[in-house]
Amino acid sequence: MAKAKITFTDIDQTVNVPAGTRVIEVSERIGAGIIYGCREGDCGTCMMHVEEGWNNLTEPSVLEEKVLRENMASRHDRLACQAQILGDCKVKPA
Amino acid sequence: MHRVPTSRPAASVAGAHAAPSRSALGVDEPPPRRVAEEPCGAVAVAPGVHWVGALDPGLRCFDLILNTGSGTTYNSFVVRGESGVAVIDTVKAEFADDFFRRLETVARYEEIRVIVLNHLEPDHTGALPELMRRAPQAELCISKRAPALLNALLKVSGDRVPAIRTLDTGDTIDLGGQTLQCLHTPFLHWPDTQCTWLAEAGVLFSGDIFGSHHCDERLFDDVCGEFHCAFDDYFAHIMRPFKRHVRAALELIEPLPIALIAPTHGPILRERPQVYVQRYRELATTRPIPPLDPDQPGLVILYASAHGGTARMAAAIRDGLEEGSGISVVLHELGCGDPRDAVDLIECADVLVIGSPTINGDAAKAIWDLLASLSLIDLNGKLAAAFGSYGWSGEAVRLIEERLRGLKLRVPVPGLRQKLIPNEAELVECRAFGRALANALNGAGAGSVIDFADLQ
Numbered sequence: 001m002a003k004a005k006i007t008f009t010d011i012d013q014t015v016n017v018p019a020g021t022r023v024i025e026v027s028e029r030i031g032a033g034i035i036y037g038c039r040e041g042d043c044g045t046c047m048m049h050v051e052e053g054w055n056n057l058t059e060p061s062v063l064e065e066k067v068l069r070e071n072m073a074s075r076h077d078r079l080a081c082q083a084q085i086l087g088d089c090k091v092k093p094a
Numbered sequence: 095m096h097r098v099p100t101s102r103p104a105a106s107v108a109g110a111h112a113a114p115s116r117s118a119l120g121v122d123e124p125p126p127r128r129v130a131e132e133p134c135g136a137v138a139v140a141p142g143v144h145w146v147g148a149l150d151p152g153l154r155c156f157d158l159i160l161n162t163g164s165g166t167t168y169n170s171f172v173v174r175g176e177s178g179v180a181v182i183d184t185v186k187a188e189f190a191d192d193f194f195r196r197l198e199t200v201a202r203y204e205e206i207r208v209i210v211l212n213h214l215e216p217d218h219t220g221a222l223p224e225l226m227r228r229a230p231q232a233e234l235c236i237s238k239r240a241p242a243l244l245n246a247l248l249k250v251s252g253d254r255v256p257a258i259r260t261l262d263t264g265d266t267i268d269l270g271g272q273t274l275q276c277l278h279t280p281f282l283h284w285p286d287t288q289c290t291w292l293a294e295a296g297v298l299f300s301g302d303i304f305g306s307h308h309c310d311e312r313l314f315d316d317v318c319g320e321f322h323c324a325f326d327d328y329f330a331h332i333m334r335p336f337k338r339h340v341r342a343a344l345e346l347i348e349p350l351p352i353a354l355i356a357p358t359h360g361p362i363l364r365e366r367p368q369v370y371v372q373r374y375r376e377l378a379t380t381r382p383i384p385p386l387d388p389d390q391p392g393l394v395i396l397y398a399s400a401h402g403g404t405a406r407m408a409a410a411i412r413d414g415l416e417e418g419s420g421i422s423v424v425l426h427e428l429g430c431g432d433p434r435d436a437v438d439l440i441e442c443a444d445v446l447v448i449g450s451p452t453i454n455g456d457a458a459k460a461i462w463d464l465l466a467s468l469s470l471i472d473l474n475g476k477l478a479a480a481f482g483s484y485g486w487s488g489e490a491v492r493l494i495e496e497r498l499r500g501l502k503l504r505v506p507v508p509g510l511r512q513k514l515i516p517n518e519a520e521l522v523e524c525r526a527f528g529r530a531l532a533n534a535l536n537g538a539g540a541g542s543v544i545d546f547a548d549l550q
Contacts, residue, residue, distance in 0.1 A: 005543070011506075012540035026546065028499060031506030031534065033475070036499075045502075070242040 007090040008032035009051060023048065023057075023080040023091065033093045034080045044071035046080040053089025132311045135199040139362060140295040140354055142174045142272055146181075146196035148189035151309040160331045164324060165309030168193075168217055169358050171299060172200050173292060175269025178207030181232070182274075182290060182299045183358055187220030194221070194228075203229040208259075208267055210235045210274065212301035213287045214243045218358055223248065226256055233257045235267060237278060240286035261288060263346065279303065279343035281336045289347065296353030302332060303343060304370050306360030316365035324360065325370070329377045334470050340378040347371060380472075381442055391535060392442050393423040397449030398458040403483030403515045404449045410521040411447060411481060411510075414528020419535060433464040441471040445535055448498070450482045450490045457482070457490035465497045473501055479531055480509040481524070483516065506534035 002019035006026055010033040015026050024046065027034045037045030044067050050057065054076050060068065064082045077094050136144035151165035168185035170193060179201045185193040206229040211219060214236070226232070236244055238260040250256070261276035277289040282303050290299040306325040310318030333340055348371060355363040355370060363370050376382070385392075395412055399405035405427065412423045424443075428436060440446050448465070450457040478501075480494035491509035498505050510527045512520045 011537070014543040015546055016543060017546040021546065030544065031477075031504045033504055035474075035502035037502075072238070 004056065004085050005088045006085050007088075008034075009090050009092045017085055019086055021085050023078075023083050023085060026085075027080055027091075034091070035093070036081060039081050041067060041079055041082045044068070044073075044079065047071060047073060047077050047094040048080045048083075048091045049074065049094045050076045050078055051090040051092060053087060056085070056087030056089045058084040058086060133313070134195075136172065136196045137313060139171065139356060139364075140292075140297050143292065143295060143297055143356075144172045144174075144196075144200045145313060145356075145362065146170050146172050146193055146200065148185040148192040149309050149311060150186065150189065153307070153309075156307055157332075160307060160327070162307040164307065164319075164321070166307040166359050167309050167313075168220075169356060169360075169362065170218070171356055172197060173269060173272055173274065174201065175272035177268070177270030179205040180208045180210055180267065180269055180272075180274060181206055181225065181229075182210045182356075183212055183218045183301070184209075184221035184225055186217040190221035190224055194224070204231070206232045207269065208233050208235050208274075210267070210290050210299070211240070211244075212237075212290055212299060213284060213358060214240055214247055215284060215302075216247070218301075219247060233259050235259050235261055235274075235276075237276070237280065237286050237288035238262050239280050240288075243284070243286050277343070277346045279339070279346065281339040282343055283332050283336055289343070291350060296351055298347065298350060298352050298355045298367075300347075300355050300357045302358055303340075303347075304355050304363060304374065305332070305357040308360040310361065313362055314365075315361040315363045318361050321361055325373070326377065328359070329374070331470070333374075333377070335472055337378045337380060337472055338474070340374060344371065344375055344378065348375075390421060391419070391444035393419065393421055393445045393447075393535075394426060394439050394443040395423060395447040395449065396426045396428055396436050396439070396464065397482075398428045398451065398460045399449070399483075400451045400453065400458070401515070403512070404451050404481070406516050406521065407481055407483055407510070407512060407524050408447075408449050410516070410524035411449075411528040411531075414525035414530075415445075415447070415532050416528070417525070418529035418532025428458075428460040428464060430460065433460070433467050436464050437467050437470060440468065440473075440476075443476065445477045445479075445531060446503075447479045447481065447531065448494050449480070450494060452482060452484035452488045452490040455487055455489050457494055461490070461494065465494070465501070468501055473503055476503055477531070477534060478503040478505050479507050479527075480505075481511070481527065482509075483512050483514055485514060488513075507531050 004019050005014050007014040034048050037043035136146045139145050147169040149167050153162045153165045156162045170183040173180045209232045234256050263278040265276045267274040275291045279289050287301050306321050306328050308321035308324040312318045352367045355367045395408050397404050397408045412425050415423050450461040478498040480491045482490045488511045491511045495509050507530045
């Protein structure tokens, strides 16, 4: 299975994950600082900033785009409960 | 000493219609009223500004969290300029008749140019749909964080979508000789909250900030009964979780030459408005007695213990945590009763470690009482961990960890469970658990690469 590295820069830790893993599954287990609310892409609590590897996450859905807009997301912000890891990337809490 | 008003009138009243019966509105009759009479019409507050809110003396519980033995008020205001009228906030739905009756004594619906909503909670927007129907030309002015909430509140679509203007700090609404200016003050206590400043009269329409659940027909701080406990209690239950945001809001509010604060609940503050601003500054300070070293993290272990096993674990974890961090740790056993002291401890802490035995497959009630009280404080950025001794199944530690994560705490070290009374080897494990927490606090492990399978 294809692997990818995700780095949580707030705690400077990197995890080797199977491609397709959602960021939420990794960040909670490693104790990174991204926090979660509804966990289903509605509340915007888990907004994270993608520092590197923006294109190595799955494309945001129309619903995620809407929630990001409503929460005044900056460029390269994503919802950690929605984004799946496809290749190497670096993220931190937004 | 109770101050009896002498020279200053409690209120000047416009209009004189009788209040509709609550039972006629399908609402339970409130308890017997106090002596002073409820103003029938609008009440002058400042030049060109009238109170058109509603009194709710019978309310006994607010938002499921706050006892309101003195009832409350839903304050809304009308600001009249040379080129139009602004309505600032409305009231709870069942008090809409009171609101419209007072509003009609000082303004015609076709004059209303803007409706400013400082906070969208239903106790301030209950009369909004009807006001929008009666004044369809009025533009809704809301904070830049509010559109999604407004959509959820109104559930409108198609051509019924109202005209909306979103405001940020410094944005103004010119009513002709009266200029409303927005202060963006989010999370006090919803994401959408804002304050509105009327510079000409020095009036701050503060939304829920500076509010009190205190209902007195005389409306103003200098002539109503003692309400300072209600003022502090309101902060403790509504604003305390958002102290960081209160401090940010005060940066905008403190420089203003305020003559009067018009909050959405309780007395209008006209006698010494700056005193209430100063009080908020005090209440929003997390450590009233500053620590010797403000950069030193606070570490606290809170536990309940039935037969001494979890207590022994707690002591050993403290040893390991102190050894690893070089910082003294507070050890706090939870007994029966109010967990308020423990909540205060946690508010000041950077690391909190919670220990509980497993009783009937669950954590001890004292622990749940504590964990159910933490939504009163800001937990952002704190580290947490769980431990406990158990007899045969040991569910408590996992349940506590789930709750800690649910509270958005970072849980960097897996919880530690041990059977009944720990022996010396197990106490060594406890000390190692304490050191691992210290390492997480110190950022040890930074730069490492971990395999996902090792996190399962």
